[in-house]
Amino acid sequence: xxxxxxxxxxxxxxxxxxxxxxxxxxxxxxxxxxxxxxxxxxxxxxxxxxxxxxxxxxxxxxxxxxxxxxxxxxxxxxxxxxxxxxxxxxxxxxxxxxxxxxxxxxxxxxxxxxxxxxxxxxxxxxxxxxxxxxxxxxxxxxxxxxxxxxxxxxxxxxxxxxxxxxxxxxxxxxxxxxxxxxxxxxxxxxxxxxxxxxxxxxxxxxxxxxxxxxxxxxxxxxxxxxxxxxxxxxxxxxxxxxxxxxxxxxxxxxxxxxxxxxxxx
Amino acid sequence: xxxxxxxxxxxxxxxxxxxxxxxxxxxxxxxxxxxxxxxxxxxxxxxxxxxxxxxxxxxxxxxxxxxxxxxxxxxxxxxxxxxxxxxxxxxxxxxxxxxxxxxxxxxxxxxxxxxxxxxxxxxxxxxxxxxxxxxxxxxxxxxxxxxxxxxxxxxxxxxxxxxxxxxxxxxxxxxxxxxxxxxxxxxxxxxxxxxxxxxxxxxxxxxxxxxxxxxxxxxxxxxxxxxxxxxxxxxxxxxxxxxxxxxxxxxxxxxxxxxxxxxxxxxxxxxxxxxxx
Ligand SMILES: Nc1ncnc2c1ncn2[C@@H]1O[C@H](COP(=O)(O)OP(=O)(O)O)[C@@H](O)[C@H]1O
Ligand SMILES: [Mg+2]
Numbered sequence: 001x002x003x004x005x006x007x008x009x010x011x012x013x014x015x016x017x018x019x020x021x022x023x024x025x026x027x028x029x030x031x032x033x034x035x036x037x038x039x040x041x042x043x044x045x046x047x048x049x050x051x052x053x054x055x056x057x058x059x060x061x062x063x064x065x066x067x068x069x070x071x072x073x074x075x076x077x078x079x080x081x082x083x084x085x086x087x088x089x090x091x092x093x094x095x096x097x098x099x100x101x102x103x104x105x106x107x108x109x110x111x112x113x114x115x116x117x118x119x120x121x122x123x124x125x126x127x128x129x130x131x132x133x134x135x136x137x138x139x140x141x142x143x144x145x146x147x148x149x150x151x152x153x154x155x156x157x158x159x160x161x162x163x164x165x166x167x168x169x170x171x172x173x174x175x176x177x178x179x180x181x182x183x184x185x186x187x188x189x190x191x192x193x194x195x196x197x198x199x200x201x202x203x204x205x206x207x208x209x210x211x212x213x214x215x216x217x218x219x220x221x222x223x224x225x226x227x228x229x230x231x232x233x234x235x236x237x238x239x240x241x242x243x244x245x246x247x248x249x250x251x252x253x254x255x256x257x258x259x260x261x262x263x264x265x
Numbered sequence: 266x267x268x269x270x271x272x273x274x275x276x277x278x279x280x281x282x283x284x285x286x287x288x289x290x291x292x293x294x295x296x297x298x299x300x301x302x303x304x305x306x307x308x309x310x311x312x313x314x315x316x317x318x319x320x321x322x323x324x325x326x327x328x329x330x331x332x333x334x335x336x337x338x339x340x341x342x343x344x345x346x347x348x349x350x351x352x353x354x355x356x357x358x359x360x361x362x363x364x365x366x367x368x369x370x371x372x373x374x375x376x377x378x379x380x381x382x383x384x385x386x387x388x389x390x391x392x393x394x395x396x397x398x399x400x401x402x403x404x405x406x407x408x409x410x411x412x413x414x415x416x417x418x419x420x421x422x423x424x425x426x427x428x429x430x431x432x433x434x435x436x437x438x439x440x441x442x443x444x445x446x447x448x449x450x451x452x453x454x455x456x457x458x459x460x461x462x463x464x465x466x467x468x469x470x471x472x473x474x475x476x477x478x479x480x481x482x483x484x485x486x487x488x489x490x491x492x493x494x495x496x497x498x499x500x501x502x503x504x505x506x507x508x509x510x511x512x513x514x515x516x517x518x519x520x521x522x523x524x525x526x527x528x529x530x531x532x533x534x535x536x537x538x539x540x541x542x
Contacts, residue, residue: 183350
């Protein structure tokens, strides 16, 4: 299974945009999702992201795989909000009888609550669709470079992108470790129930973390031996330039932000 | 001879990748010591993973002792088939050698005393007696590989599959591992081993299967396979040096057999010299 963080080489307009512009836009969209609390603007944001996914060549069905993973969280969110959100339109009578002290009479399921829960889910889903656009269309080297050009120290930028870079490695290591455990007759990850899987997670996480620490120290040595940090000034193999299309993208995005903000308040 | 593994025209493609196995059939008898060779990426590991059920072939089926694999999870198959994966390091996930070996035994539900005996036996078998309390990942490469092997041996499987156990091992490490496999085979287990070391294959295996781009390219006794250098070279394999030397001397040697061991060629040369005297 490919991770949603992997680069997808294509020839789309989004691939060609300057990574700095993409980074700024991505961060702004994230902020917008946090600012807006209404259905319409979130809906527009979500839809626009879908369009961006389509243009960047990310398979749309990946959203379905998110849904599969998040379905528990979403159900929980909706139920929690439905029960605890203070609302007027009661859909279902109190779950807990009035007679019970303290919590009696709570647990009205209100229309407002359900809607608020749905809105929260949509926001989480929207948030999850933002970063894949950047990661699918931009190589990690370019993202690092963009961060540096935007003023971040190289070490910070490098750490951020390396962490992303390590995700697929971690994923495949987790796969091998689980295989090795199955091969020694460990059944939990294969046939166990959800809860026993959670309980057994340490069997997987401990070796995974130990392995990452070993790999990190080896990577440090490898970087040192290639003169990492020997001089203050670095040069880069990639070159990035703001071009006309980047200015247009920025202008369009500013307009878009205006529309979203207009509908948000 | 009883057939213990039957692979019936299986095909396997990775979800986002190549077709790694193309209509492969193979039958292995009980007690065989089978070597599997072929270039990197030829599909050897994929086949082995299908045998234990880590991968499910899209086509064909696999029978272990006549039972269809589809019906069992890997962790059940593992009770019969011991599988040492390619890289030892990710297979060592415990804090001590003892825990590492005990992991499989706990899963099988052994009592503590039985576990202790089995741990001792397994460590003795791989030449690591008395190392129970050490941290597996600080051991030498050869020792790490042998800990993984011990942890599988302790479960006492009928079939033992070793995927490139000698890669990255020094000479004596490789010999040690092959000797362990040989001992298991003499105890009645069936052994499947992948290796790029042709002299080890020639010395220890009785039958060899050659993989090439997802298909079985050659299959026969070690002698048969290594006596076909012209075909082997197509898949980047050269017979062991001693075999090639034997081929070069074929016309003058007293016997036309394929040479697989140094001693074998030595004997033939001595015989030849003695005849001349
Ligand atoms: N997890 C995987 N995902 C996609 N392709 C893979 C994966 N593992 C192996 N392959 C591909 O399958 C083919 C066979 O691989 P493998 O069975 O590991 O070969 P071998 O063990 O003979 O070196 C190779 O082309 C390899 O690139
Ligand atoms: Mg392999």
